[in-house]
Amino acid sequence: MFKLLKKLTAYKWMILAVLGLIFLQSMAELYLPTLMADIVDKGVVSGDTAYIWKIGGLMLGVSAIGALASVVASYYSSRAAMGFGRDVRKKVFYHVENFSLQEFDEVGTASLITRTTNDITQVQQVVIMMLRMVVSAPIMLIGGIIMAVSKDPKLSLIVLVTMPVLIGAILLIFKIGMPLFQLVQKRLDQLNLVFRENLTGIRVIRAFNKETQEKQRLKRANRDLTDVSIKVNKVMAFMMPVMMLVMNLTVVAIIWFGGIRIDNGAMQIGDLMAFIQYVMQIMFALVMASMMFVMIPRAAVSAKRINDVLEMKPSFQDNGTSHANKKQGTLEFENVSFSYPGAEEPALSNISFTAEQGEVTAIIGGTGSGKSTLVNLVPRFYEVSSGVIRVNGVDIRDASQAEIRSKIGFVPQKAVIFTGTIADNIRFGKEDATENEIIHAAKIAQADDFIQKMPDGYHSEIEQGGSNLSGGQKQRLSIARALVRKPDIYIFDDSFSALDFKTDAKLRAALKDEIRDATMLLVAQRVSTVVDADRIIVLDNGKIAGMGTHQELLETNDVYREIVESQLSEEEIA
Template identity: 85%
Template sequence: MIKLLKELKFYKWMIIAIFALIFLQSMAELFLPTLMADIVDKGVVLGDTPFIWRTGGIMLLVSALGAIASVIASYYSARAAMGLGRDIRKKVFYHVDKFSLQEFDEVGTASLITRTTNDITQVQQVVIMMLRMVISAPIMLVGGIIMAVSKDAKLSLVILVTMPVLVGAILLIFKKGMPLFQTVQKRLDKLNLVFRENLTGIRVIRAFNRETSEKVRLKQANKELTDVSIKVNKVMAFMMPVMMLVMNLTVVAIIWFGGLRIDNGAMQIGDLMAFIQYVMQIMFALVMASMMFVMIPRAAVSAKRINEVLEMTPSFKDEGTKQANIEHGTLEFDNVTFSYPGAEEPALTNISFRANKGEITAIIGGTGSGKSTLVNLVPRFYEVSSGMIRVNGVDIREVPQEELRSKIGFVPQKAMLFTGTIADNIRLGKEDATDEEIAHAAKIAQAEDFISKMAEGYQSEIEQGGSNLSGGQKQRLSIARALVRKPDLYIFDDSFSALDFKTDARLRAALKDETKDATVLLVAQRVSTVVDADRIIVLDHGQIAGIGTHEELLEMNDVYKEIVESQLTEEEIA
């Protein structure tokens, strides 16, 4: 928590102003009971009406001054807290942006969203409260005690008896509540995860009639969060009744003993009234402190979760300084092995091959053979466990990631589109792309036909995730996004799977001329997609089972032959 609060240094002048205003407000509140005591003892008892009006006017001015100070302090505290939340969100976002896919897998997308929204909101709320109370509560507590003792020292002994009881109750509730707050955040993460999976996977859920089971799953996650939240509130519910009971018993004791002292002539009625108000201010200060004790544990848990993200070190850092000269166009895997964190076996083992400029290197293999893993290593989404990947003879770990990725046109296995127009989505590949360049990329990607049929053409809006487009249309726009970049290295990760054979053939023919000056790495499930490649790499259980052309592999590679026979007829093979 303290680590995040250090970010408030950017608002130090605002915080100094808040503390000054809160001090002014507290002094005003501490002064009012004394003025009231004077009105009773010197005005009402003695019948001095002018004194009552005079002192009453002073009370109004002091009250107005305190109210104005309170309003301005609240405004500045809200601005400082909201600014802190904005800064932390930006810091978390920028830090997460440096993560490799390994860190995303480790933390989880649902948890990252919760930490960036709910957790930071918790911190914001407690900062607002702290800025208002961290000065006010101690001043009211100490000032109230001093003023109460000044009115009657012996009667102040009642406070010494009741305060330890109140403080003890607050500490006990704090001790019980802290672990429960941690559990609440974990259960909230789980509920968000279930919600996210249901909303993003709604088509699959409906297709397999899993609505009932998913409702049960959501109900369970919701119940777990509800149960622990009820436990938290049960613990916290004790706080207010205990405090009110102690406060009321304290007032009763003060009136009782104060009445005896008035009867003995040791105290005046106005002083007793002021004394009661000072005791209420002392108790109210403890109530404010207890409210902070309720909020701080939850915010501390949230702050810890935020710091966990900020303190996570990416599995690899961008320390590259060399120029890759990727335009020369060679890609080389040198005995590369890669294992996912916690995996028992490597996903890839001893992968070695070379892809040259102007060539199409295709990768084919069964499900789980490591095809997508291999291409994800090239843009450094993951770091190799051993071995080396070279671009034009330079280890990609020695090249700045921004430079490396700026030369790559990557089309992922799952086509990902963003809200905005079709032109905006294609322009993600090249920010300053002209309309002509966008149209050319769409034409090569075989997307021109369906775009021209849309009412707004290239200005047609795409809904979140491209939900208003078919799978094939999304793939073609993803390919166009890579083409408009005119990169030196193309990576197609099973990017033609949603296309029919006719569109696939036209696209490959158009790509051949478009990518003649680039290196192409092509992952595919279909033999028909890779048959014309200059080099085909056959993967089997994370290892290279063969490298060669279609004809060479068909003759001498059993794994490739098995794949071909599973997809093509004897006539087609011949």
């Protein structure tokens, strides 16, 4: 947690101001019981009204100074804590953006969201408390003890007996509570995961009438969080009654023994009243410390989770160098192998091929053959285990990720659409794209027709996740987004699967002229989509089972022929 709190140095002047103001407030509060004792002993007992007014006015002045210091300290502590939270949130987000897909898979999206929101909020709250109490509690504790001893050293022995009881209770609760707070955050992660899956997969859930099962799943996750939260609160619920019991017993003992000392003439009434207030301040300081002990374990867990993300190194880094293109629009795989972390078998083994400018290289194979894995290696979403991938003749590990990705127009298997207008979504591929470029890309992607039918055309708003668009419309917008970029290499990861055969054929025909100066890497399930490719790579269990044109593979490759026969009739094959 202290590692995370180092980021508060940006607000050191605010923090110093807060500490100074809290010190002033604490001194004011410590001074008030002494003034009250003077009023009772020198004013009330002797009937000196003028003295009562004089000291009463002084007490009002001291109280006003303390109140003003408290208000200003609260303002600056809130500003520092909120600024700290904003900075950490920004740092976590920027750091996560550098992660490869491997790190996302390892931590999980739901957990990253929880860490960026709930965990940082927990730490923020503790920072506010610490800024207010880290100075106040020790001053009130030490100052209260000094002032109590100055009033009556013998009566102070009662405080020495009760303080260890309070401290022991706090430490015991702290020891029991810490593991439970860790469990709360894990259960919160699980609840967020269930919520996220339900909200993003609502169509599938309803289509299969799984609402009841999903309600039960959410109920279980919610109950698990509730159960552990109740356990935490049960433990913490003991704290306040224990505090109040010890405090009240202490006050009763002080009044009892203080009355005896007053009766013996060893103590004045005003001093006893002041002594009781100082003891209450000492106890209140311990209560403040206990509140921090309640918050700090949870915040420490949250801080550790945040630090785990910040300390997580991306599995590969840029070298930051820039390279001139050796071969425009070329893609080379040389003995490339790749294994997912913890996998027993490699996802890809010894993949080698070269795609030249203007060529269409298609990849086809059964489910789980490694098609999507192969195309995910080109933009360097994952790092190859062995071998070399070259884009425009440059090893992708020798160039920055930004440079490599700037040369690629990537259309993922699942079309991702952002909130905003249709034009904004297409312009995502090229920030400075003109309206004519956007319309041209949409026409090539066969999207112009349905866009023109929408109420505001290219300025029509898209709902979250593209829920007001069909699957085919989302795919065509994704393709337009890649086309407007005019990259050296186009990657289509099964991007025509939601298109009808007529639109698919028209799109492929339009793409031929559009990509004359680029290379196309095309993953497809349909034979009709890959039949005209310059090169077809057949993948089987992560290995190349065949490579060639449609006709060559049909004659020589059993795996390809099996795929073709499963989709086309004998007449179509002939």
